[in-house]
Amino acid sequence: MTTKIKCYYDVLGVPRDANAEDMKKSYRKLALKWHPDKNPDCLEEATNQFRLIQQAYEVLSDPQERAWYDNHREAILRGGLGKGDNYTDDSLDVFQYFTSSCYSGYGDDDKGFYAVYRKVFKTIFEEDVPFMEDKDSDFEYPDFGNSKSSYEEDVRPFYDFWSSYFTMKSYVWVEKYDTREAPDRYSRRKAEAENKKFKDAAKKERNEEIRNLVAFVKKRDKRVQAYRVAMQSYQDVGWSSTAGLEDQMANHEKSKKHKDNVAILRDQLLEEDEDNDIDKKDEDNVDLQDDALEDEIQDLTLDQPKSK
Known part of the structure; x- marks a missing residue:
């Protein structure tokens, strides 16, 4: 059974144009509500929800991560650009x-x-x-x-x-490079330019x-x-x-x-x-064949938030 991917903005209960302060307030409120220690009667559900809240906040609280997520949100929600996933464009043939x-x-x-x-x-x-x-x-x-x-x-x-x-x-699913992994600004811009060529x-x-x-x-x-x-x-x-x-x-x-x-x-x-x-x-x-795009999709890595 495939688990439906939830939008990080929906997870935190904030609009997509929410500012940093509003997201922090919402995160703290939800983290307190779903902390496993406060939900012994539904420990598994609370643990999963608490982890998802952490993931969402980690991405959206970082300006670069948030920008990347905003640009790829539709593809992510449709099941692509995730770890181990190959996005399939199901547009009408x-x-x-x-x-x-x-x-x-x-x-x-x-x-x-x-x-x-x-x-x-x-x-x-x-x-x-x-x-x-x-x-x-x-x-x-x-x-x-x-x-x-x-x-x-x-x-x-x-x-x-x-x-x-x-x-x-947007055709972000045909991108070849994950710009978040670029070691410096020059490399990131070069990767972005190459990705733009594929999308165009x-x-x-x-x-x-x-x-x-x-x-x-x-x-x-x-x-x-x-x-x-x-x-x-x-x-x-x-x-x-x-x-x-x-x-x-x-x-x-x-x-x-x-x-x-x-x-x-x-x-x-x-x-x-x-x-x-x-x-x-x-x-x-008449039988016109559609050449399928077979592009490798990069992984979307969602690491656990670093301990403070």
């Missing part, structure tokens, strides 16, 4: 969604194009939330919507946001994965295709006013010109697929 076999049709049912990718992008966003500085903000990411979503109000904002996606994850590389790879998925989805989005056809038709006809646009669009969609444009767009999409070496007949068998 987006490569399984680079194929039309992951959805069935363009309806609004659970297996349809819009439901599948709405869930995918919601999952990606929710994975980033724990790493946001202000988790309680009212920010809401643009939703993927459904087949009836407005292009201007929903579809365009969605692709504008996700096409320039940047992961919020991991972030870049994730950003490219998501942006490529966005491009893949956008190319197949019927709402985008319809908008492009409508805009092309608008330019061809040379409308100079938006007055009566809805009526004109309704009539135009029935016209031969509209049907011709749809046929042209379909041919263009097929040509683009061929240029990307995707055989339309074998599209369901």
Whole structure:
């Protein structure tokens, strides 16, 4: 049975921006409460709790240790960066969604194009939330919507946001060096610089994965295709006013010109697929492999506090 890792701030019962004096007061109060000598009826529980309180205070009372803990807190709480642990990044594997076999049709049912990718992008966003500085903000990411979503109000904002996606994850779990073990300031700065390279590389790879998925989805989005056809038709006809646009669009969609444009767009999409070496007949068998990051994770050493 895996023991849930508790946040050191929660152990001491203080907020993450607590000052040194507040942490000391809380530590003394809790240490007195859970001292084994004062809890003979629950000796084992008291001993474990007392030790945890000591560990938490030892780390958070040291400015350098606290800074390191703050930077790696999320990974630690998820089971990584501990003694003997190898952190596994369980982010959504987006490569399984680079194929039309992951959805069935363009309806609004659970297996349809819009439901599948709405869930995918919601999952990606929710994975980033724990790493946001202000988790309680009212920010809401643009939703993927459904087949009836407005292009201007929903579809365009969605692709504008996700096409320039940047992961919020820290990727501290790919670091190679424990800066606390550096013998001097120069060595520590050098280790920090090397760690930053590893983190930046991991972030870049994730950003490219998501942006490529966005491009893949956008190319197949019927709402985008319809908008492009409508805009092309608008330019061809040379409308100079938006007055009566809805009526004109309704009539135009029935016209031969509209049907011709749809046929042209379909041919263009097929040509683009061929240029990307995707055989339309074998599209369901596309199998894109995700190169797993296999980085060695350094131990998080929590020594017993030194006796005074």
